[in-house]
Amino acid sequence: xxxxxxxxxxxxxxxxxxxxxxxxxxxxxxxxxxxxxxxxxxxxxxxxxxxxxxxxxxxxxxxxxxxxxxxxxxxxxxxxxxxxxxxxxxxxxxxxxxxxxxxxxxxxxxxxxxxxxxxxxxxxxxxxxxxxxxxxxxxxxxxxxxxxxxxxxxxxxxxxxxxxxxxxxxxxxxxxxxxxxxxxxxxxxxxxxxxxxxxxxxxxxxxxxxxxxxxxxxxxxxxxxxxxxxxxxxxxxxxxxxxxxxxxxxxxxxxxxxxxxxxxxxxxxxxxxxxxxxxxxxxxxxxxxxxxxxxxxxxxxxxxxxxxxxxxxxxxxxxxxxxxxxxxxxxxxxxxxxxxxxxxxxxxxxxxxxxxxxxxxxxxxxxxxxxxxxxxxxxxxxxxxxxxxxxxxxxxxxxxxxxxxxxxxxxxxxxxxxxxxxxxxxxxxxxxxxxxxxxxxxxxxxxxxxxxxx
Amino acid sequence: xxxxxxxxxxxxxxxxxxxxxxxxxxxxxxxxxxxxxxxxxxxxxxxxxxxxxxxxxxxxxxxxxxxxxxxxxxxxxxxxxxxxxxxxxxxxxxxxxxxxxxxxxxxxxxxxxxxxxxxxxxxxxxxxxxxxxxxxxxxxxxxxxxxxxxxxxxxxxxxxxxxxxxxxxxxxxxxxxxxxxxxxxxxxxxxxxxxxxxxxxxxxxxxxxxxxxxxxxxxxxxxxxxxxxxxxxxxxxxxxxxxxxxxxxxxxxxxxxxxxxxxxxxxxxxxxxxxxxxxxxxxxxxxxxxxxxxxxxxxxxxxxxxxxxxxxxxxxxxxxxxxxxxxxxxxxxxxxxxxxxxxxxxxxxxxxxxxxxxxxxxxxxxxxxxxxxxxxxxxxxxxxxxxxxxxxxxxxxxxxxxxxxxxxxxxxxxxxxxxxxxxxxxxxxxxxxxxxxxxxxxxxxxxxxxxxxxxxxxxxxxxxxxxxxx
Numbered sequence: 067x068x069x070x071x072x073x074x075x076x077x078x079x080x081x082x083x084x085x086x087x088x089x090x091x092x093x094x095x096x097x098x099x100x101x102x103x104x105x106x107x108x109x110x111x112x113x114x115x116x117x118x119x120x121x122x123x124x125x126x127x128x129x130x131x132x133x134x135x136x137x138x139x140x141x142x143x144x145x146x147x148x149x150x151x152x153x154x155x156x157x158x159x160x161x162x163x164x165x166x167x168x169x170x171x172x173x174x175x176x177x178x179x180x181x182x183x184x185x186x187x188x189x190x191x192x193x194x195x196x197x198x199x200x201x202x203x204x205x206x207x208x209x210x211x212x213x214x215x216x217x218x219x220x221x222x223x224x225x226x227x228x229x230x231x232x233x234x235x236x237x238x239x240x241x242x243x244x245x246x247x248x249x250x251x252x253x254x255x256x257x258x259x260x261x262x263x264x265x266x267x268x269x270x271x272x273x274x275x276x277x278x279x280x281x282x283x284x285x286x287x288x289x290x291x292x293x294x295x296x297x298x299x300x301x302x303x304x305x306x307x308x309x310x311x312x313x314x315x316x317x318x319x320x321x322x323x324x325x326x327x328x329x330x331x332x333x334x335x336x337x338x339x340x341x342x343x344x345x346x347x348x349x350x351x352x353x354x355x356x357x358x359x360x361x362x363x364x365x366x367x368x369x370x371x372x373x374x375x376x377x378x379x380x381x382x383x384x385x386x387x388x389x390x391x392x393x394x395x396x397x398x399x400x401x402x403x404x405x406x407x408x409x410x411x412x413x414x415x416x417x418x419x420x421x422x423x424x425x426x427x428x429x430x431x432x433x434x435x436x437x438x439x440x441x442x443x444x445x446x447x448x449x450x451x452x453x454x455x456x457x458x459x460x461x462x463x464x465x466x467x468x469x470x471x472x473x474x475x476x477x478x479x480x481x482x483x484x485x486x487x488x489x490x491x492x493x494x495x496x497x498x499x500x501x502x503x504x505x506x507x508x509x510x511x512x513x514x515x516x517x518x519x520x
Numbered sequence: 521x522x523x524x525x526x527x528x529x530x531x532x533x534x535x536x537x538x539x540x541x542x543x544x545x546x547x548x549x550x551x552x553x554x555x556x557x558x559x560x561x562x563x564x565x566x567x568x569x570x571x572x573x574x575x576x577x578x579x580x581x582x583x584x585x586x587x588x589x590x591x592x593x594x595x596x597x598x599x600x601x602x603x604x605x606x607x608x609x610x611x612x613x614x615x616x617x618x619x620x621x622x623x624x625x626x627x628x629x630x631x632x633x634x635x636x637x638x639x640x641x642x643x644x645x646x647x648x649x650x651x652x653x654x655x656x657x658x659x660x661x662x663x664x665x666x667x668x669x670x671x672x673x674x675x676x677x678x679x680x681x682x683x684x685x686x687x688x689x690x691x692x693x694x695x696x697x698x699x700x701x702x703x704x705x706x707x708x709x710x711x712x713x714x715x716x717x718x719x720x721x722x723x724x725x726x727x728x729x730x731x732x733x734x735x736x737x738x739x740x741x742x743x744x745x746x747x748x749x750x751x752x753x754x755x756x757x758x759x760x761x762x763x764x765x766x767x768x769x770x771x772x773x774x775x776x777x778x779x780x781x782x783x784x785x786x787x788x789x790x791x792x793x794x795x796x797x798x799x800x801x802x803x804x805x806x807x808x809x810x811x812x813x814x815x816x817x818x819x820x821x822x823x824x825x826x827x828x829x830x831x832x833x834x835x836x837x838x839x840x841x842x843x844x845x846x847x848x849x850x851x852x853x854x855x856x857x858x859x860x861x862x863x864x865x866x867x868x869x870x871x872x873x874x875x876x877x878x879x880x881x882x883x884x885x886x887x888x889x890x891x892x893x894x895x896x897x898x899x900x901x902x903x904x905x906x907x908x909x910x911x912x913x914x915x916x917x918x919x920x921x922x923x924x925x926x927x928x929x930x931x932x933x934x935x936x937x938x939x940x941x942x943x944x945x946x947x948x949x950x951x952x953x954x955x956x957x958x959x960x961x962x963x964x965x966x967x968x969x970x971x972x973x974x975x976x977x978x979x980x981x982x983x984x985x986x987x988x989x990x
Contacts, residue, residue: 139844139848139898142725142727144728149839149840149905150840150842150843150845151841151842151845156845256611257613258613260615260616363836367831367834367835370827370828370829370831371832371860372620373610373621373622373623373624373856374622374856374857375835376610377610377621377622377627377850378846378847378852378857379846380608381607381849381850381852381853382846382847382848382853384846385846385848385849385853386846388842388845389842389843389846433610440620
């Protein structure tokens, strides 16, 4: 009896799947304008202006003054990082920031690559443009756009950029990389109007690539970067040659997914579940309900009251650092919650972490960065783009400590041309920053598969 | 012996169906008696014990009660002004009202008032109009205000404890205090307004695990230390849960429990049925027309709206130390975070207004005084930890959620409260409801916003209880 029911379910699921795949809809979008007031008459200024990150004595002194003024509250005994950023360790970070961190030096480091700004849909979009320096004769660099997420920035890619633009291996592909800042983040101007979601960001970045003369290019992203690059592939599948993502949360819950959740532990082979898949997904209630609930408080408040949530963080650098760096700890490895220092310096240097924080601090962009959450969930959890599959070649790098684990079967539901799916050896959510070598390797592997099959 | 024989003879004369009927009805009667007895049996929850100070517990037990005065200094005020001046403004989106949180444009007006016109010294003097005290319980200094009724001949004075919630404080009760203590008729109250440990002038616990059950036990010890062995309780928000726990721990001490907020905890078939049938045949499930008006459309009002408004609860219930860190350095950030609730929880329609209609029901002086209590005591983080401590174990499985409340209870249901609990649902847990009132206006911060209405309903409840003393 059970077998018949099971067979019927499976058959029904297969039928549904087949029917689903046949309607590959295209994501539609309208133009937008995000500046203050009404758009001016006449054509938009499309010039590309070089940009330099700058700082001043006043900026540094103001920061130091505010750090000095912080009012620490001791953490509960033996609570480590379970209540959030541990107060004792936060004081250590603040002391380093105050006395040893050299922002001028970091600004120079940021400026080692050329930065630019250009106006799109009424707002200034910032990006870094890195070309390979020593390209051998007859070779062209492959264009690639890499999009960051929250609470990251273009700076997360500084470790991987040399590996992609000057690969050590002779038969590796050399890339020409564009790292933009999402509007509202860092040096990109924040939208003034409501409604700027990932589809709008995707449209803006497509316009950017077009303006820079790239007709066809690859895209890479994690966190919001995943969502935006996915939307880019959905908006213009002809422009996006391939999509490489290190984050692939499920948006659409279908019968096959449900079946795999119900039976995957007992019959992993049936769904192609690996050992890692089973470890990350089961026990169900703990891994799929309790753990996400524990870690999504920030998401909930940012998706509902971003202006309130960001208000205090824009005045208190230590508060901002605690808020942002807590994620760099917990999202790198959940086990870090049980460490006094959150394991923060095991995979990252304080210098790099604080440079990322400074990008939010000096631009005052924490509130606008949070608004992106509200804009993306304004229409609920099931916007049109969640129902549309991705039809460009896709590669998924599944890092073992990523926030949400996606087995190959689930990734295939959304990405109909899944070319590579790699279970990575180690690494968490901020993959490009934490494991640039591994990430670069997988990007190369993906590109070779796509280019090889041309 | 003869009786037994007589019964045996009578039984033998019954035929089979009658015997079966007798057996069944005996079981039925027995079961009924058992259930009724169980219902009447007043269950209480265990008191437990705790110690929340630094390090190991010391043997010395200081039971003394020390008078306390709220103080301030030039340094404190100058530091506040300096931080306000350092605020880094972020432009709001066009036409967003309070939908994205506290509107930045209106915030600038509030902040300007705070910086230039708000007089903290005057407010401190106002706070000190009532006598404050501190006493050490379970390793923590517990702060409270103790207001005695002036001696009036022929007046019965009853003891009462008022417990605040988040993001409020004992100060929320300052408008209702005179209405309860300084009455001209035959009934007056002697009122204790404590601060929950971790809030305001009460010391914050240094150990993990301090939840509403611990706060309840500490407040029971406080009343005992003050010499009260029977008293009334009133509360909303966390105060509602804490006073309910107090009534569950020592029902013999609680004359009556008055709540202005009721959380619906026990879901199940009964609730589902009433939700499905309620909109169409309300009387069938015990709903009044007013219940229907306040509850439905259910999804929009209770699920969607609650999701929109519970972000703070989610982050405070998981990462309080992170959530409060920036707020403890930035007074403007703290004010925005706290006052957003005073706007939205007073009336949800305020979300569409540029100024959140904050000053319609409250004065900036009062609102900022409450914020200053969090600011000057640096208690925003410990106040947030209370959420995590209470959500550590599934709130529906905790001992207090599975136990009923048997003391006389009264509920004032304000129309703009965060959630509405109809009488039939309240009856699942509260076994002795003496009064249930639909208040004509008011929201979550009832004592602060509508002190007169709340006082009137509370006194009405007390009279019912005092009149019908068992």
